[in-house]
Amino acid sequence: IVHIAAINKDRTIDDYQRIYNKIAEKIREDDEYDGYIGYGPVLVRLGWHSSGTYNKENNSGGSYGGTYRFKLENSDPSNNGLQNAAQFLDPIYKEFNWISHGDLYTLGAVCAIQEAQGPKIKWRPGRVDLPESATPENGRLPDAVNGADYVRKFYARLRMNDREAVALTGAHCLGRTHLKNSGFDGPWGAASSSFTNEFFINLLNEQWKLQKNAAGNKQYDSPKGYMMLETDYALIQDPIYLKIVKEYANNEASFFKDFASSFQKLLENGIDYPKGAPEYIFKTLDDQDM
Ligand code: HEM
Numbered sequence: 001i002v003h004i005a006a007i008n009k010d011r012t013i014d015d016y017q018r019i020y021n022k023i024a025e026k027i028r029e030d031d032e033y034d035g036y037i038g039y040g041p042v043l044v045r046l047g048w049h050s051s052g053t054y055n056k057e058n059n060s061g062g063s064y065g066g067t068y069r070f071k072l073e074n075s076d077p078s079n080n081g082l083q084n085a086a087q088f089l090d091p092i093y094k095e096f097n098w099i100s101h102g103d104l105y106t107l108g109a110v111c112a113i114q115e116a117q118g119p120k121i122k123w124r125p126g127r128v129d130l131p132e133s134a135t136p137e138n139g140r141l142p143d144a145v146n147g148a149d150y151v152r153k154f155y156a157r158l159r160m161n162d163r164e165a166v167a168l169t170g171a172h173c174l175g176r177t178h179l180k181n182s183g184f185d186g187p188w189g190a191a192s193s194s195f196t197n198e199f200f201i202n203l204l205n206e207q208w209k210l211q212k213n214a215a216g217n218k219q220y221d222s223p224k225g226y227m228m229l230e231t232d233y234a235l236i237q238d239p240i241y242l243k244i245v246k247e248y249a250n251n252e253a254s255f256f257k258d259f260a261s262s263f264q265k266l267l268e269n270g271i272d273y274p275k276g277a278p279e280y281i282f283k284t285l286d287d288q289d290m
Pocket residue numbers: 041042044045048080081142143144145151154168169171172174175176177178179180181182183184229231263
């Protein structure tokens with residue numbers, strides 16, 4: 001399967017910055033969502049899940065076709081809760097319906113990270129809506145009740161190495177788990193809407209106890225009321241991952257640099273960009289004094 005980015009010469013960075021600004025202003029406006037965590041984290045998760053179906057073996061899945069918009073994909077149990085992000089983006093799509101769904105889902109995630117004071121993420125347009133028949137089957141997204149070997153193998157399918165896998169998991173500094181969505185129980189207290197290296201610091205500094213939550217699923221809980229999934233905790237059980245976790249806990253700039261490149265790679269998996277295809281770095285609302 002080959003997906004070639006469609007270059008639309010009529011659209012410039014200004015057109016995409018306008019959509020970015022609309023999303024960023026709406027994140028600021030709709031601040032009450034999920035106990036005042038806001039929509040940032042769930043927008044990041046939508047961008048990640050619409051890309052995480054990619055399989056390097058046959059270059060299938062991934063963000064290109066915007067197939068999350070179809071029932072088969074958006075009703076995948078792994079996607080429980082992402083309806084909130086899709087509903088958030090609905091009015092934006094209605095106003096700017098020249099954009100493809102794949103470009104919108106990934107642009108929304110880039111916007112959410114940058115507006116959470118995270119790193120600037122390079123973004124390239126050109127994803128093209130594919131028909132429902134192109135929707136990947138359920139089951140390609142990762143399960144949280146697994147260890148390091150599973151994590152390494154899962155990320156290899158997305159062409160990610162150990163550093164990229166650890167960096168990407170650092171997005172769990174944002175938002176929280178919700179029992180009704182995933183069967184994991186996250187604390188409101190510790191949930192954050194700012195993008196930092198705190199996930200790695202907490203992983204190393206808290207005492208973690210493996211226990212069954214109210215849904216009977218195993219997760220790690222700390223005295224401060226933080227939680228980690230088993231796939232999170234795997235990052236300090238595996239010696240190779242542990243070394244990288246320590247680096248990112250001690251050097252936020254290194255985490256930001258690696259996250260920015262890994263997240264762009266994740267969002268572009270499966271897409272061939274022609275030579276000279278435009279690549280944008282959007283300004284935050286703060287950069288524009290808005
Ligand atoms: C082994 C890989 C991963 C597993 C098993 C996993 C699992 C989960 C689970 C179970 C939740 C809770 C969902 C809910 O209950 O609402 C969650 C939330 C989240 N995940 Fe991951 N995740 C993984 C990797 C990633 C990656 C690569 C990113 C982004 C780069 C990411 C970003 C997020 C965000 C931002 C949230 C919070 C969403 C919210 O607050 O609504 N995750 N993840």
